[in-house]
Amino acid sequence: MSDRTDETGIASRRRLAATREFLRVAIPPALVALGIILLWYGITFFVLQPDRRFLLPPPHEIVQEGILDREVLAEITGGLYRTAMVAGLGLVIAFALGFSMALVMSQAKWIERSLYPWAVVCQTVPILALVPLLGFWFGFGLMSRVTVCVIIALFPIIINSLTGLQGADPRLHDLLTLHNAGRWTRALKLQVPAARPLIFTGLRTSAGLSVIGAIVGDFFFGRGQPGLGILLDRYSRRLRSEELLAAVIAACLLGVVAFWIFGVLGRRAVGHWDPSWADERNKNE
Amino acid sequence: MALDPVIAFTEVTKSFGSIDALDPIGLTIRKGEFVSLVGPSGCGKSTVLRLGSGLIEPTKGTVSRSSDNVGYIFQEPTLMPWRTVEQNVTFLGELDGLSRQEAKGRADEVLSLVGLEEFRDHYPLALSGGMKMRTSIARSMLLDPDLFLFDEPFGALDQISRARLNAELCALFSERRFAALFVTHSVDEAVFLASRLLVMSKRPGRLVAEFEIPYPFPRQPEIRYEPEFAVLAGQVAAALADAS
Numbered sequence: 432m433s434d435r436t437d438e439t440g441i442a443s444r445r446r447l448a449a450t451r452e453f454l455r456v457a458i459p460p461a462l463v464a465l466g467i468i469l470l471w472y473g474i475t476f477f478v479l480q481p482d483r484r485f486l487l488p489p490p491h492e493i494v495q496e497g498i499l500d501r502e503v504l505a506e507i508t509g510g511l512y513r514t515a516m517v518a519g520l521g522l523v524i525a526f527a528l529g530f531s532m533a534l535v536m537s538q539a540k541w542i543e544r545s546l547y548p549w550a551v552v553c554q555t556v557p558i559l560a561l562v563p564l565l566g567f568w569f570g571f572g573l574m575s576r577v578t579v580c581v582i583i584a585l586f587p588i589i590i591n592s593l594t595g596l597q598g599a600d601p602r603l604h605d606l607l608t609l610h611n612a613g614r615w616t617r618a619l620k621l622q623v624p625a626a627r628p629l630i631f632t633g634l635r636t637s638a639g640l641s642v643i644g645a646i647v648g649d650f651f652f653g654r655g656q657p658g659l660g661i662l663l664d665r666y667s668r669r670l671r672s673e674e675l676l677a678a679v680i681a682a683c684l685l686g687v688v689a690f691w692i693f694g695v696l697g698r699r700a701v702g703h704w705d706p707s708w709a710d711e712r713n714k715n716e
Numbered sequence: 717m718a719l720d721p722v723i724a725f726t727e728v729t730k731s732f733g734s735i736d737a738l739d740p741i742g743l744t745i746r747k748g749e750f751v752s753l754v755g756p757s758g759c760g761k762s763t764v765l766r767l768g769s770g771l772i773e774p775t776k777g778t779v780s781r782s783s784d785n786v787g788y789i790f791q792e793p794t795l796m797p798w799r800t801v802e803q804n805v806t807f808l809g810e811l812d813g814l815s816r817q818e819a820k821g822r823a824d825e826v827l828s829l830v831g832l833e834e835f836r837d838h839y840p841l842a843l844s845g846g847m848k849m850r851t852s853i854a855r856s857m858l859l860d861p862d863l864f865l866f867d868e869p870f871g872a873l874d875q876i877s878r879a880r881l882n883a884e885l886c887a888l889f890s891e892r893r894f895a896a897l898f899v900t901h902s903v904d905e906a907v908f909l910a911s912r913l914l915v916m917s918k919r920p921g922r923l924v925a926e927f928e929i930p931y932p933f934p935r936q937p938e939i940r941y942e943p944e945f946a947v948l949a950g951q952v953a954a955a956l957a958d959a960s
Contacts, residue, residue, distance in 0.1 A: 625796075
C-alpha cells in the first residue's frame with residue numbers, strides 16, 4: 432500500500448465527515464422551514480377566504496413583490512442599512528458605556544452598590560414610555576434613535592461584564608496579591624481576560640436588543656429617511672401585505688445576523704479555552 | 717548545619733471574628749528542610765500557609781521570612797485557562813518585571829524539569845489533571861523561590877498521578893534544596909516527602925507531634941514498601957488519630 436492512496440483516502444474520508452456534519456446540522460432546521468412554508472400555503476389557500484387572502488399572501492408573491500420588485504427592494508435594503516447602522520452604533524456606545532460601568536463597579540463595592548440599582552432601572556423602564564421624551568429632547572434624528580438602542584442594549588452588557596469581572600478565581604487573586612500586583616495590573620491581566628466569555632455573551636444578547644431598539648425608535652419617531660420601523664408602519668397603513676411581510680423578514684434576518692456575528696466572534700475569541708464557547712467539534716475531541 | 721531560618725512562626729495565633737483558628741504556634745523552617753504538616757480537616761492547616769505567605773496577618777505573634785520570594789501551590793492547579801502552558805508559567809515573570817527573554821529562558825528550564833516542553837503551546841483545557849498540576853508547579857518555580865508553600869496540591873489527583881508527582885516533587889527538592897511547607901491529608905505522602913513531619917490538632921489548631929524522617933534524599937518511590945517506612949507511617953497515623 433502506498434502512502435499516497437492512504438492520504439487521499441484520509442482526505443476524502445474527512446471531506447465526507449465534514450459534509451455529513453454539515454447535513455446533520457443543516458437538514459433539521461431546513462425541514463422545519465419547509466414545514467412552515469407548507470403551512471403558510473395551507474393557511475393562504477385553504478383557511479383564508481379569497482377576499483381575505485391579502486392578510487397572508489402566499490410566499491411566492493412576497494418574493495415577487497417584496498424582493499424581485501426593484502423599487503421595493505431598494506426601499507427595504509435602504510431601510511435595512513439605516514436600521515443596521517443605528518443598531519450598530521447603539522451597540523458600540525452601549526458596549527463602551529456598559530463595560531466601563533462594569534469595570535468601575537468591579538473595583539469597589541460601594542460603587543457597585545451605588546450604580547447597580549440604576550442599571551436595573553434602565554432595564555425595567557418601558558422603553559416606549561421614554562421614546563416621546565427622547566424625541567422631545569434630542570429631536571427625531573440619529574441621536575434619539577441611537578439613544579433608544581443604547582438604553583435597551585445596556586443592561587445585558589453591564590450585568591454580564593460585571594459577573595465576568597467579579598468571577599475570576601479568588602486563588603488567582605491571591606497569586607497576584609502575593610506578587611504585589613496593583614489594581615490596574617489585576618484588572619488587565621486577570622479580571623478582563625477572565626470576563627471575556629461573559630462579555631461576548633452580553634454582546635450577543637445586546638446585539639439582538641439593539642436591533643429591536645433601532646426598529647422601535649424608527650417606528651415611533653417616524654420621520655427622516657426611512658429605516659425598517661418606518662417601512663413597517665407605512666406598509667401596514669397602506670395594507671401592502673406583501674411588502675410588509677418582506678420588511679418583517681428583513682428585520683428578522685438582521686436580528687439573526689447580529690446574533691450570529693457575535694456567536695462567531697465569541698467562538699473565535701475564546702472558544703479555544705472556554706468550554707461554554709467551544710464549538711461542537713472541539714467538545715467531542 | 718545550622719542555616720538561618722527561611723521562615724519562623726513565633727507564638728502565632730489567628731482568630732476569625734470570635735473563632736480561634738490557631739492556638740499559639742511556633743515553627744521554624746530552614747533552607748533544605750521539607751516540612752510536612754498533617755491534621756484533621758478544618759484544623760487550620762491552610763491558615764498556617766496563608767499566614768506564612770503573608771496573605772493574612774497573625775492576630776498575635778509574628779511570622780518572619782528571610783525572603784519575599786515565595787512559591788504558593790494551591791489545592792487546584794489554578795491556571796489561567798486563556799493562557800497556554802508556557803504563558804501560564806511566564807505569568808509571574810510578567811508581574812515581577814522579568815524581561816520577555818529572561819522569562820522565556822526560565823520557562824524552558826522549569827518546563828523541562830516537570831516534563832512539559834512538548835505541551836508548552838497547549839491550553840489547560842486540553843491537559844490532564846496531573847499535567848495541570850505540573851504546570852502549576854512549574855509556574856511557582858519560575859522565580860526560583862526560597863520557600864515553597866503547598867496547600868494539599870495533589871488531593872484531587874488519581875492515585876497513580878499522585879504517586880508520580882510525589883516522586884517528581886521529591887526529585888526536585890533533592891536537587892534544589894529549597895525550604896518547603898507541605899500541607900496534606902495523606903500520611904503516606906507526608907512521610908515520603910518530608911525531612912520533618914508535624915501533626916496538628918483539630919481546631920483551634922496546635923502542633924501536637926513532631927517526627928524526623930530519617931531517609932536521605934534523593935528518595936526512591938520503593939521506600940514506601942519498606943518495613944521502617946510502614947512503622948513510621950503507623951506512628952504518624954496514630955498521632956493523627958489522637959489529634960482528631
